[in-house]
Amino acid sequence: MDKTPEQINQDLLRPLYHASWRFYAAAAILSALVLAAFYAWGYQIYNGIGVSGLDRPVFWGFYITNFVFWIGISHAGTLISAILRVSNATWRRPVTRCAEAITVFALSIGAMFPLVHLGRPWLFFWLIPYPSERGIWPQFRSPLLWDFFAINTYLIGSTTFLLLPSFPDFALIRDRASGWRKKVYGIVSLGWRGTPKQWHRLEMAMRIMAVAIIPVAVSVHTIVSWDFAMAPVPGWHSTIFGPYFVAGAIFSGIAALIIAMALLRKLLHLEEYLQPIHFENLGKLLLVMSLLWFYFVFAERLTTWYGNFPSEMAVFWVTQSGRYSKLFWTMVFCNFIIPAPILAIKNLRTKIGWTVVASIPIVVGMWLERFLIIVPALSHKYLPYTYGTYKPTWVEITITVGTFAGMGLLFLLFSRVFPIISIWELKLGGQKKPEAAPALASQEVAAEP
Amino acid sequence: MVIDEDRCTGCEACVAACHAENNIATVGDDQAARGRAMHWIRVERYYEGDFPNIKVKYRPVPCQQCSDAPCEPVCPTYASYHNPEGLNAQIYNRCIGTRYCANACPYLVRFFNFFNPVWDKPLDLQFNPDVSVRSVGIMEKCTFCIQRIKAAEIKAQAEKRPLKDGEFNPACVQSCPAEAMVFGDLNDPESKVSRLSRSNRGSTLLSELGTHPKVTYLKRDTWHNGQNA
Numbered sequence: 001m002d003k004t005p006e007q008i009n010q011d012l013l014r015p016l017y018h019a020s021w022r023f024y025a026a027a028a029i030l031s032a033l034v035l036a037a038f039y040a041w042g043y044q045i046y047n048g049i050g051v052s053g054l055d056r057p058v059f060w061g062f063y064i065t066n067f068v069f070w071i072g073i074s075h076a077g078t079l080i081s082a083i084l085r086v087s088n089a090t091w092r093r094p095v096t097r098c099a100e101a102i103t104v105f106a107l108s109i110g111a112m113f114p115l116v117h118l119g120r121p122w123l124f125f126w127l128i129p130y131p132s133e134r135g136i137w138p139q140f141r142s143p144l145l146w147d148f149f150a151i152n153t154y155l156i157g158s159t160t161f162l163l164l165p166s167f168p169d170f171a172l173i174r175d176r177a178s179g180w181r182k183k184v185y186g187i188v189s190l191g192w193r194g195t196p197k198q199w200h201r202l203e204m205a206m207r208i209m210a211v212a213i214i215p216v217a218v219s220v221h222t223i224v225s226w227d228f229a230m231a232p233v234p235g236w237h238s239t240i241f242g243p244y245f246v247a248g249a250i251f252s253g254i255a256a257l258i259i260a261m262a263l264l265r266k267l268l269h270l271e272e273y274l275q276p277i278h279f280e281n282l283g284k285l286l287l288v289m290s291l292l293w294f295y296f297v298f299a300e301r302l303t304t305w306y307g308n309f310p311s312e313m314a315v316f317w318v319t320q321s322g323r324y325s326k327l328f329w330t331m332v333f334c335n336f337i338i339p340a341p342i343l344a345i346k347n348l349r350t351k352i353g354w355t356v357v358a359s360i361p362i363v364v365g366m367w368l369e370r371f372l373i374i375v376p377a378l379s380h381k382y383l384p385y386t387y388g389t390y391k392p393t394w395v396e397i398t399i400t401v402g403t404f405a406g407m408g409l410l411f412l413l414f415s416r417v418f419p420i421i422s423i424w425e426l427k428l429g430g431q432k433k434p435e436a437a438p439a440l441a442s443q444e445v446a447a448e449p
Numbered sequence: 450m451v452i453d454e455d456r457c458t459g460c461e462a463c464v465a466a467c468h469a470e471n472n473i474a475t476v477g478d479d480q481a482a483r484g485r486a487m488h489w490i491r492v493e494r495y496y497e498g499d500f501p502n503i504k505v506k507y508r509p510v511p512c513q514q515c516s517d518a519p520c521e522p523v524c525p526t527y528a529s530y531h532n533p534e535g536l537n538a539q540i541y542n543r544c545i546g547t548r549y550c551a552n553a554c555p556y557l558v559r560f561f562n563f564f565n566p567v568w569d570k571p572l573d574l575q576f577n578p579d580v581s582v583r584s585v586g587i588m589e590k591c592t593f594c595i596q597r598i599k600a601a602e603i604k605a606q607a608e609k610r611p612l613k614d615g616e617f618n619p620a621c622v623q624s625c626p627a628e629a630m631v632f633g634d635l636n637d638p639e640s641k642v643s644r645l646s647r648s649n650r651g652s653t654l655l656s657e658l659g660t661h662p663k664v665t666y667l668k669r670d671t672w673h674n675g676q677n678a
Contacts, residue, residue, distance in 0.1 A: 050563030119546015119586025316451035
């Protein structure tokens with residue numbers, strides 16, 4: 001990449017000034033889907049949660065599936081970006097902003113679902129510990145309350161993590177713009193002038209945040225998994241859930257990141273910035289997570305089967321060969337059998353199209369995984385007399401589709417107001433060619449005299 | 450509470466009595482078919498043997514009022530809590546409808562109001578004024594007819610005497626024609642329910658989960674082909 005700083009500025013700021021008709025068309029379609037989801041939610045609030053397909057015994061269904069799924073997707077960003085920053089991987093530079101944005105948006109969407117799923121959503125604030133006339137605090141022993149705090153911490157943390165390195169870019173826009181842009185970006189750049197002192201403070205803050213956000217991200221999905229693991233439900237009550245969920249979250253997050261990056265690359269003409277090497281490096285991470293995911297599933301399934309507890313086996317067989325088996329094997333295909341070989345073969349991994357082909361089934365598969373953790377277990381609890389089933393209604397499906405559209409819409413709008421690649425960091429990287437991670441041994445050997 | 454499975458005839462009078470006493474909504478055919486029926490006590494049917502030598506077993510299942518109830522700690526708003534007398538109480542006004550308690554309950558004896566409650570006519574004319582009606586979006590469950598417990602306690606207190614064993618009963622116990630159910634104070638070792646709960650015919654439901662239910666089931670020991678019945 002041999003570009004002058006001015007060319008970089010022009011390339012990356014172009015989407016802020018010019019939008020094609022395709023942008024407006026996509027925004028209109030996505031907005032319509034989001035509005036449909038809000039209509040469905042309003043319909044549900046007005047009529048009661050009974051308009052969903054939830055029943056007894058499956059009290060949790062699509063909504064909690066979406067909740068876990070989107071919180072999982074949110075691990076793409078901050079965690080990956082933080083790890084790459086801490087390990088000082090130079091190829092990260094064009095990737096981080098996009099990843100951090102995914103986190104903030106996916107987390108916002110995910111955090112909505114506990115509200116959507118409440119029986120009386122207008123009373124959600126009872127989860128907040130505030131001195132009230134009711135004279136009680138929330139129940140701190142409840143995993144749902146841990147969730148509430150974990151997610152809010154993560155949301156605040158990842159928003160900070162997204163905004164911190166944006167200030168120099170905002171200032172850049174401010175300096176180049178006139179009219180309303182100058183005003184707005186002048187306010188949001190918080191008086192950034194690029195003095196050495198400011199740079200020093202930004203660097204310090206980023207270093208602290210990058211280290212601090214990693215344990216937060218890990219704890220968030222561990223606590224989400226504990227919503228299940230803490231309850232004495234066959235198929236849920238398992239010590240493996242914490243790491244299993246965290247690994248699954250990072251797995252689906254990287255897949256979402258690859259898809260988002262490929263789309264942005266095409267739509268915003270960033271071919272020279274997001275190069276195949278970036279996708280290859282992310283693809284390698286994705287391969288590792290795919291193998292890890294398979295290991296976790298295998299370990300969990302094998303121990304359940306070998307232990308042979310009757311109540312656990314009811315859930316085991318219903319996913320393995322019963323009512324939910326089609327979904328289960330689709331999941332295995334999507335998460336392992338399709339992507340692992342693609343990502344393991346170097347000729348495929350180095351092509352952007354193929355990494356996307358590997359990523360799309362992973363997003364589907366990880367959604368299915370969440371569904372398969374929740375529904376089969378709830379529908380086959382201890383007493384055979386209470387076995388049940390679950391079928392979603394149009395309300396849940398509309399809301400689910402709406403969240404995917406919402407993610408797209410947020411991203412679309414984001415790319416119109418934020419430079420989607422961190423400009424100053426890219427410039428800082430200089431003209432060095434991004435390298436494969438880990439560095440190839442042959443290159444190192446060749447470099448030696 | 451003690452429930453004698455060998456006495457139960459499966460008539461479901463307890464279910465009807467419970468509905469009447471506790472203002473439980475009748476959800477209608479459609480909703481019931483979707484598994485949303487609300488019966489705070491249900492009569493489970495199990496079949497032993499092969500047709501035609503088949504034997505039906507009935508097991509009435511109200512809330513087991515666990516001493517270590519999985520439903521209680523998971524509620525983020527203290528709607529599900531352990532009252533000082535040891536009952537698993539449900540404070541309807543605190544419930545925001547996370548439904549976590551119902552997932553945690555291994556017996557599935559918690560019921561959710563998916564819609565605002567409705568009653569088939571003329572049931573809407575016979576509400577019990579002592580029991581609050583539950584709105585959409587909240588969880589409800591068997592209370593061991595706490596309104597009757599409270600009424601009896603207040604009466605005894607007013608008459609300056611201790612509660613007598615069998616002075617009052619929950620609706621299900623009162624209505625059981627086979628007298629399969631016995632209710633009383635488990636803290637009093639001399640009460641009828643205490644004596645029966647120590648019977649060697651007794652067992653608790655899913656005792657391996659360590660929830661320590663306060664409902665004991667009595668049944669003939671069928672391990673030896675019914676010979677020592």
